[in-house]
Amino acid sequence: MNKSNLTTIVKDLKQQEEHLKTKNALQGCLIVKKANTWVDEAKNRPIPNMLFSEFWYENELSILFADTNIGKSILAVQIADSLSRGKAISGFKLECKPKKVLYLDFELSDKQFENRCSDDYQGHYTFHENFLRAELNSELELPAKHKSIEDYLCDSLELSITKSEAEVLIIDNLTYLNNDNEKAKYALHLMKTLKKLTKSNNISVLVLSHTPKREDSKPITKNDLAGSKMLMNFCDSSFAIGASSQDHSFRYIKQIKQRNTEHLYHSENVVLCEISKSSNFLKFNFLGFVSESEHLANIASSSIEERDDKMIGLINQGLSNVQIGKELGIHEATVRQRKAKLNI
Structure with missing residues (x-):
């Protein structure tokens, strides 16, 4: 028997062995294996890297939610830009090389998108070629086999990912896709489709979603996400953006939810940022770590004008920004910004 035939026989035996293992593991809709077998098989898969600090890891289905006009799309585009370049956002962690990102934009028109990445429609920001953006075709004719655009989109996602060779999918946003009369049905269908894609295509998914109207004096919880129980069950991680009462x-x-890490950015350690557009790119700028309670609306608190008067008095006493912040119960970055606005 020559070497070539021996190699073929060995290969066939290995394939038959793997087939028997799989067949023996299947029990109805379940795959049953020894716990040690699961661990041994998992050892051969890479450890997930951070995509956006501990908020979102590779191959996770993650949800970013916030109230309307808080900045979900701004942050999502910034994250997409970061991943496409393989360059971390200042103040946040990134552990992977450049990735091809497919951004499904159901919020902004191309002109609105242009405005956010230009200086009054001049001097446009240049994105990396790895950053792909998609909109729904306004002249689309719905195929007969699909009952709705939501159904058609779910069936089209895998094809779009394969053709674009995307490694990251960002959907902006889930709320747009929900039919008012069948919100739960379509949200569930989409989340199941996306969860399947993270496993079958090794793709990382970030879904943006709105919150129902909420009191800005209360901490953000998982219950603030529309359809929270159902959606939270399907996602691997979730994080939220809150508005600050200290500065607009x-x-x-x-x-909000995590599986690959401990709970780091909780109520006593949220990440404070400032939305700004220094030139041609609207983005979140990292300021530091603070307690959520410092930024919640407080009906009993003094007005900004009263606070400014107190701040001016403390400045005249020669106190530092940090000391003034402690006295007023605000972040020192707020002190710096208010001083700049008041030309102090």
């Missing part, structure tokens, strides 16, 4: 441009990012 301040936002904080809070971890």
Whole structure:
């Protein structure tokens, strides 16, 4: 028997062995194996890398939610830009090389998108070629076999991912896709489709979603996500953006659900950012870590004008920004910004 025949026989035996293992593991809709077997098989798969600090890891289905006009799309585009370049957003962690990103934009028109990445429609920001953006075709004729655009989209996702060779999918946003009369049905269908894609295509998915109207004096919880129980069950991780009562441009990012890490960015350690557009790119700028309670609306608190008067008095006493912040119960970044606005 020559070497070539021996190699073929060995290969066939291995394939038959793997087939028998799979067949023996299947029990109805379940795959049953020894716990040690699961661990041994998992050892051969790479450890998931951070895509956006501990908020989102590779091959996770993650949900980013916030109220309307808080900045979900701004942050999502910034994350997409970061991943496409393989360059971390300042203040956040990134552990992977450049990835091809497919951004499904159901929120902004191309002109609105242009405005956010230009200086008054001039001096446009240049994105990396790895960043792909998609809109729904306004002249689309729905195929007869599909009952709705939501059904058609779910069936089209895998094809779009394969053709574009995308490694990251961002959907902006889930709320747009929901038919008012059948919200739960389509949200569930889409989440199941996306969850399947993370496993079958090794793709990382971020879904943006709105919150129902909520009181800005209360901490953000998983219950603030529309359809929270159902959606939270299907996602691997979730984080939210909250508006700050200290300054209209301040936002904080809070971890809501996590599986690949411990709960780091909780109520006592949220990430404080400032939304700004220094030239041609609207983005979140990292400021530091703060307590969520510092930025919640407080009916009993003094007005900004009263606070400014107190701040001016403390400045005249020679106190530092950090000391003034402690006295007023605000972040020192707020002190810096208010001083700049008041030309102090």
